[in-house]
Amino acid sequence: MAKRSFKVWRGDANGGEFKAFEVDVDPGMVVLDVLHRIQSRQANDLALRWNCKAGKCGSCSMEINGKPRLACMTRMNIFRDDETITAQPLKTFPVIKDLVTDVSWNYAQNQRIPRFKPRPREADGTHRMYQEDVDRVQEFRKCIECFLCQDVCHVIRDRDAKSEFVGPRFMIRLASLEMHPLDTDDRVPEIRKEFGSGLCNITRCCTEVCPEHINITDNGIIPLKERVVDRYFDPVQSLIRKVRGIKLRTKTRSEASAEGGTGGKP
Amino acid sequence: MLDVSEIQTIDHDVMVVGAGGAGLRAAIECSALGLDTGVISKSLLGKAHTVMAEGGMAAAMGNVDPRDNWKIHFRDTMRGGKFLNVWRMAELHAQQAPDRVRELEEWGAVFDRTKEGLISQRNFGGHRYPRLAHVGDRTGLELIRSLQDHGIHQGIKFHMECSALELLKDPHGDRIAGVLAYWRETGRFVIYRCKVVILCTGGGGKAWPVTSNSWEYTGDGIAMAYDAGAELMDVEFTQFHPTGMVWPLSVRGILVTEGVRGDGGILKNNKGERFMFNYISERFAPETADTVAEADRWIQGDKTARRPPELLTRDEVARAITAEVKAGRGSPHGGVFLDIASRQPADFIKRKLPSMYHQFMELAEVDITKEPMEVGPTLHYFMGGIRVDADSQQTTVPGLFAAGECAAGLHGANRLGGNSLSDLIVFGKLAGDGAAAYIKALGSTPRPIDDQVVAAIRRATDILKREQGANPYLLHEKLEGIMSSRVGIVRNQQDLEHGVEELEALKLEAVEMKAPGASQYNPGWHEALSMRSLLITSEAVTRAALMREESRGAHTRTDHPGESAEWVKYNVIVKRGAGGTMEVEKRAKPEGPARLVAIANAKIEDLESGKVGAD
Incomplete structure (x- = not known):
């Protein structure tokens, strides 16, 4: 057991400051264990979220030594013995108290995304999909909604453009629907005009912090951007569609209903 | 004097307590049946314990081995549960699990595939054939996310980070009339008035120090149901994974x-x-x-x-x-x-x-x-819990339903791996159907009474107002010590008797707990409030374990080794006695219907060939 120094941000929406704690740390501990020890021995009312303690639920997201991390997956032995460790709440979301932030904006984004619309089942009552066709979607569905990607996204964090861009988490949620072999909906106009695919400038910060190692940018966001380009800006694709008589939606559903039309194929 | 009319009040037809697999599936069913449905969860949506389930959900679809069918799944479940399972629940579960799994696919779940493009199934302990639909080793995440993403478009009202404190009853007809809860963020109280409460609150693993369970697993539903007069059953069967x-x-x-x-x-x-x-x-x-x-x-x-x-x-x-x-x-x-x-x-x-x-x-x-x-x-898991009717999931209290881990019956003395996730979706749905049927037959709308609300709020706020008192975290550690040394994986009469005494002493200590700080997002206070549930749950487990004088499934008594031919005929029932003390009863277990007994005892070859249990 060794004594370690911690600085934990304590406060609420009205402000706060770092408070210093000296804690006994056992071998093999993660930062969440140390915070729990502070909570049970020194500061019973220290607010933090956690659930699974195994990197599966995405509750204990915080900024540790300035880096967005899951506290349950951050081992103490990655730090130098004499290093003071700081823990503070995610910067991108409003503080509720101590290490807990208000992440309700994320839940509101999910609500905006048009739901999964499967094709009819086959005659024998099953859906047939092959593993190679679902590998990519399964990668996106590994997301544990820790919102670390949302926290580091420049569009949301630095520009505070929450009204224009749903953020990487929901871009991959959209990708998981658009690339789902059974899904029949078309969300491309909304991806461009409502969910803000154009705002992502591909710095890949989201991919770097993803604890599930989802290749958010290259496998999720870029293919969605390509679908938008194909639909709106690619003259060859546009000509092919014209020749074949394929009509794809370019207006969003809300634009179309404002004009009194259907906006093309549902 | 506390004025109840000033407390936030929200009305729903149905309140689901808990947003794991069972809670979400029950809420989806209720809203699909046109009921105004609310869900409260202690954590954020999608973080419930279901998310940690790994291996898969058991359903006899026969995609990998076509010899599989519901009867073999039923037989495996009964044998795994050492024949203490509620026959009808094991039957319903085995029959309905395949449809529930296919329904998840319809809602967007992406299971691993067989070469033929069907839902793949893997082998698991106690299951005769590869039976677990899965997604790598993160099946729980897939289940909860599929239900969550489907549920948010169903008009369900989700009240996140809101913890239930007590079930409210209408004294007329002794019916459920609501739930008292508090917002974790502000510490403010909220009264949910409703016709039905469906408890989907999981087990009470946090009473032990070595557990796979998260902080939420404090036996809240079990304790609230007990307080409301419902019967508990089979709680001595705690599974050590x-x-x-x-x-x-x-x-x-x-x-x-x-x-x-x-x-x-x-x-x-x-x-x-x-x-x-x-x-x-x-x-x-x-x-x-x-x-x-x-x-x-x-x-x-x-x-x-x-x-x-x-x-x-x-x-x-x-x-x-x-x-x-x-x-x-x-x-x-x-x-x-x-x-x-x-x-x-x-x-x-x-x-x-x-x-x-x-x-x-x-x-x-x-x-x-x-x-x-x-x-x-x-x-890892509580096989026992709140006693429910097999078909409707209603408890012994009118208007109170329970599904998933907090309900008893499906798993008997030992649960098979993979039967939990399927339990959630099969009985979550049935609880929703049961709730709808109850509401349809309900005459007047039940209403809670102010006195009960006032008393519960006072008990909760005293913990904050007290000048000094015991640290709730340290009391929780003490409880863990008692449960691990007295009610562990192997048990005996002497230890269990000591356990009961030590729990009684701890209960007295817990009366004077103190949580420092304000009511706003105060985990120390939340910990103190959950100690009440943990203590009731722990006492029920310990007293039931003391009564069952045999070794069966997850309950091992070194002083009573082996299964007893006598004890398989009995359940242990725990309920609150008239004077407020805990009553434990050895109650005869209903015999299984002949057709199910025949299937459970059949030779495997006879089930595969259809010689026994032909539909």
């Missing part, structure tokens, strides 16, 4: 999926012996391989070979591991070795068990593709 992590200490108890063994992993002691061959009980001997060669042929897919003994039911494997450690043949940190590295190629392990690979790499610095894991038993 055989394979939890044992090292480092800070991760002790975290689950290692049974899928490791399903995919070929074997258990070894410190002498390198594959010891499970020494622990094959009579019941399972005819269907279990007795040589390494036969077990290996089974892993290779030889359908004539019998299953390896590592895939015996969880109670049997957990007891075997405990015996090996006790005999001095354990691993350096007090477990045994689970080896898949020498059994499967690295890329197979990474593909089929990705979370396990990362969990061990990142938390224990062990590469499971190269070295064995150290594992030992961890408190």
Whole structure:
């Protein structure tokens, strides 16, 4: 057991400051264990979220030594013995108290995304999909909604453009629907005009912090951007569609209903 | 004086308490039936314990082995539960699980596929055939996310980070009339007035120090139902999952999926012996391989070979591991070795068990593709809980329903792996249907009374207002100490009696708990409030364990070894007595219908061929 120094941000929406704690740390501990020890021995009312303690639920997201991390997956032995460790709440979301932030904006984004619309089942009552066709979607569905990607996204964090861009988490949620072999909906106009695919400038910060190692940018966001380009800006694709008589939606559903039309194929 | 009219009040037809698999499935059913449905959850949506389920959900779809059917699943469940299961629940579960799984696919779930493009199914302990629909080793996440993403478009009102404190009753007709809860963020109270409450609150694993359960698992639903006068059943059966992590200490108890063994992993002691061959009980001997060669042929897919003994039911494997450690043949940190590295190629392990690979790499610095894991038993699951009607999931209190882990009956004395996720979706749906039927038949709308609200709020706020008192975290640690030493994996009368005494003393200490700080997002206060649930749940488990004088499934009494032919005919029922003391009753268990008894006792070949139990 060794004594370690911690600085934990304590406060609420009205402000706060770092408070210093000296804690006994056992071998093999993660930062969440140390915070729990502070909570049970020194500061019973220290607010933090956690659930699974195994990197599966995405509750204990915080900024540790300035880096967005899951506290349950951050081992103490990655730090130098004499290093003071700081823990503070995610910067991108409003503080509720101590290490807990208000992440309700994320839940509101999910609500905006048009739901999964499967094709009819086959005659024998099953859906047939092959593993190679679902590998990519399964990668996106590994997301544990820790919102670390949302926290580091420049569009949301630095520009505070929450009204224009749903953020990487929901871009991959959209990708998981658009690339789902059974899904029949078309969300491309909304991806461009409502969910803000154009705002992502591909710095890949989201991919770097993803604890599930989802290749958010290259496998999720870029293919969605390509679908938008194909639909709106690619003259060859546009000509092919014209020749074949394929009509794809370019207006969003809300634009179309404002004009009194259907906006093309549902 | 507290003015109840000033407390926030929200009306719904149905309140679902808990947003894990059972809660979400129940809420989806209620809203689909046109009921105004609210859900409260202690955590954020999508973080409930279901998210940690790894291996899969059991459903006899027969996609991998066409010999499978519901009757064999039913038979496996009864045998795994040592015949203490509620017959009808085991039947409903086995029959309806396949439809519930296919429905998840309709809602967006993406299961691993067979070569033919169907939902793949994997082997698991106690299941005769590959039966678990899965997504790698993160099936719980897939289940909860599919229900969540479907549910948010159904008009369900989600009240997140809101903890239930007490069920409110209408004294006219002794019916449910609401739930009192508090917002974790502000500490403010809220009264949900409703016609039905469906409890989907899980078990109470946090009463033990080594557990796979998260902080939420404090037996809230069990305790609230008990307080409201509902009966509890079979609570002595607490499942110790055989394979939890044992090292480092800070991760002790975290689950290692049974899928490791399903995919070929074997258990070894410190002498390198594959010891499970020494622990094959009579019941399972005819269907279990007795040589390494036969077990290996089974892993290779030889359908004539019998299953390896590592895939015996969880109670049997957990007891075997405990015996090996006790005999001095354990691993350096007090477990045994689970080896898949020498059994499967690295890329197979990474593909089929990705979370396990990362969990061990990142938390224990062990590469499971190269070295064995150290594992030992961890408190994982409550087979018992609130007694419910098999078809409607209604408790003994009108308007109160329960589904999932907090309800008793499906699993009997021991749950098979994979039967939990399917339990959630089968009985979550049935609870929703039951709630709708109850509401349809309801005459007047029940209303809570102010006195009950005032008393409950006072009890809660006293913890904050008190000048000084015991630290709730330290009391919780004390409780864990009692449960682990007195009500552990092997039990005896003396320990259990001491346990009851120690719990009584702890209850007195807990009356004077103090949580420093304000009511705004104060985990110390939340901890103190959950101690009440933990204490009721722990006392119920301990008293029931004392009454059941036999060893069956997950309940092992060293002073009463072996299953007793007498005790299989009884359930242990716990309820609140008239004077407020806990009453424990040995109650005759209804006999199974002849057609189900025939299926449960049939030879496997006769079930496959349809000779027994033809539809």
